[in-house]
Amino acid sequence: MKDNFSKQASEYSKFRPQYPDSMIAYIVSFIKNKAVALDIATGNGQVAHKLSPYFETVYATDISENQLKYAIQADNIIYKKESAEKTTFNDQQFDLITVAQAIHWFNFDLFYKEIHRILKPDGYFVVMGYGLFSTNTDSDKIIQYYYHTIVGPYWDAERIYLDENYKTIPFPFEELKTEKFQNELVWSFEQLIGYLQTWSATQHYIDKNNQNPIDLIHDDLKFSWQKGDKKVIFPLLLRIGKLK
Numbered sequence: 231m232k233d234n235f236s237k238q239a240s241e242y243s244k245f246r247p248q249y250p251d252s253m254i255a256y257i258v259s260f261i262k263n264k265a266v267a268l269d270i271a272t273g274n275g276q277v278a279h280k281l282s283p284y285f286e287t288v289y290a291t292d293i294s295e296n297q298l299k300y301a302i303q304a305d306n307i308i309y310k311k312e313s314a315e316k317t318t319f320n321d322q323q324f325d326l327i328t329v330a331q332a333i334h335w336f337n338f339d340l341f342y343k344e345i346h347r348i349l350k351p352d353g354y355f356v357v358m359g360y361g362l363f364s365t366n367t368d369s370d371k372i373i374q375y376y377y378h379t380i381v382g383p384y385w386d387a388e389r390i391y392l393d394e395n396y397k398t399i400p401f402p403f404e405e406l407k408t409e410k411f412q413n414e415l416v417w418s419f420e421q422l423i424g425y426l427q428t429w430s431a432t433q434h435y436i437d438k439n440n441q442n443p444i445d446l447i448h449d450d451l452k453f454s455w456q457k458g459d460k461k462v463i464f465p466l467l468l469r470i471g472k473l474k
Contacts, residue, residue: 245424246276247464249330249358253411254280257356260406260470261326268324268348270314271332275301277358281328282307289324291317315340319348330358334391338400346402351473355403359396359467360413366458372451373426380443381431389431396467403471413464419455422462423448 258264258281267285269278271292278290279302291312292298298309312318314329314336327349333341345355362377364370391399417425426432426444435443 245421245428246274247360247413247415247425248276249280249466250411250413251280253358253466253468254284256409256411257328257354257468257470258284258326260354262352263325263350266324267326267328268319270327270329271335272301272309273297273330273332275303275307275309277328277330278302278307278309279304281326285326289319315344317344317348321347322350322353323348325350325353326356327353328356328358331360331392333357333359333396333399334388335386342400342402346473349473353473355471355473357396357399357401357467357469359392360464361392361395361467363462363464365460365462366454368454369451369458372447372454376426376443376447380446381429381435384431384434384438386430386434392467395465396469401469401471402474404474406470406472408468408470411466411468413466415462415464416460417462418460419452422451422455 254277261284264285265287267281267288269275269281269288269290272278272290273292273294274297275290278288282288282304286306288304288307289310290301290307291310291314293311293313295311298311301307301309310318314332327345329336349355362373365373423444432443435441
């Protein structure tokens with residue numbers, strides 16, 4: 231599993247969008263026994279924290295110590311530094327296992343072998359994510375140009391799975407038909423820039439060129455943002471499965 235997010239862990243914690251409560255409640259509605267859940271590649275613990283009111287215990291793992299430093303705390307959340315593909319958990323331990331905006335980084339064969347080992351026979355496995363957001367027309371044009379042209383060559387190859395809405399990842403489970411969700415937010419210009427700063431492609435560009443690519447669009451984007459409605463809409467990705 232790649233670690234593309236340790237360096238900007240504080241920004242990730244501050245600027246990455248949350249998943250809506252309605253989506254979390256929908257996922258949990260499938261789970262009969264709410265004893266133990268696991269959020270893999272938890273990052274700053276957003277999903278783990280949203281699961282914590284529903285479960286007796288929530289475990290949350292990540293390979294980044296820096297990310298875990300900024301994780302949201304709760305009495306029943308246990309954070310551990312562990313790989314997604316090889317964990318220290320017991321066989322058939324979890325009622326629910328989630329992975330949000332991260333599965334495209336994993337070695338699928340190793341990861342799914344581990345999930346089949348640690349998920350309870352009647353448990354559920356859930357993949358979440360979000361695609362490229364949309365906003366006002368003028369800002370959209372600038373962001374699309376930034377995404378595809380300026381930092382386009384700097385995305386990791388795995389990004390294609392997100393562009394394809396996680397429909398092309400392996401999914402060796404009995405899959406449930408799910409409702410569709412989206413996240414609608416109102417952002418300040420600082421939040422918009424902060425989010426673009428967390429993109430792995432932005433960081434790869436900086437590392438390669440010693441220049442922040444956001445500077446290339448900053449002024450035009452600020453002008454378009456200030457005259458727009460400042461709304462952003464994230465299409466949310468969701469796949470839910472049971473062991474076959």
